Amino acid sequence: MKQLQIVSVFLFGLILLSSIVIAQVDVYKVEVDIIDRKAIATSLITFIEALEDFELLIPARIKLVEMSEWMNCEVKVGEATLLKCKLNLTMTKTITFKYETEDFTKSIDHELLFDGDFTLGQHAKTVIVYVRLKEGIVLASEPKIFPTDVVIGSDGRRIMLFWRLKDVGPETPLRFKLLYEPLEAPTFWQLHFILTLTVLAVTIMGFALYWFKRSKYLMLSMLKEDEQKVVDVLLKEKGVARQRKVVRETGMSKAKVSRVVKALAERGMLEVQRIGRTNRLKLKKRFRFL
Secondary structure, eight states, rough: HHHHHHHHHHHHHHHHHHHHHHEEEEEEEEEEEETTHHHEEEEEEEEOOSEEEEEESSSSSOOOEEEOOTTTEEEEEEEEEEEEEEOOOOOEEEEEEEEESSSSSSTTTTTTEEEEEESSSOOOOEEEEEEEOTTTEEEEESOBSSOOOEEEEEEESSEEEEEEEEETTTOOOOOOEEEEEOOOOOOOOHHHHHHHHHHHHHHHHHHHHHHHHHHHHHHHTOOOOOHHHHHHHHHHHHTTEEEHHHHHHOOHHHHHHHHHHHHHTTTTTTTEEEETEEEEEEOOGGGGGG
């Protein structure tokens, strides 16, 4: 019986201890802005229970920019940076701090490697990491992103990467990597080539428009006198008129106008639509602006 009680107490203590160890951090969120060779990180940590002391080892030389007013931190900077903080979490269980460093980035050939280590050293239910590239910076052709389970998006100006991890243990490294590069400005010869192509395209379009108009003028110059009269009336009426108006404006007979309209329609210069006892004549668009 005593052995059973001892085992029960031991198991209860083990469960209680494991719950204390596991339930340390509810949400750990890091937002990183990469600006050329500098990384600016903003960390947000929401604890399960309010703490009085907090330590974090950041494997980089950092400059602490700002932190929550209920944090009082001693910063020891060497090859790595140790934050030793006293917390006053009476009103909240969340702390934030912001720092910048150049140790998370380095050059590799013509590209840049971001290698950010945000290991917390505590169990976290949810870990969220955002990385935003400065406008004018893009992912390399082979970005070698790690971890690979990433969501990549854009706000129209900057590329953004997003990771979400669940139940991260205290021994799990939170290391995130990617290759990026700045957009190169076009060289003089590239600008010269683009300008040459633009001028050539405009010239070709100009010649095409000239020959197109010339062909229309050529077609109009081949019209008979009666056909020219009908076309002139339609041009005056912005390309559309009733046939009886054409009869009235040209002074030709109805039969004569009907023959001329039929000839023009057969040549594809106008369309004829029957409306009641008359026709609606519509000059084709390519002949309206002559």
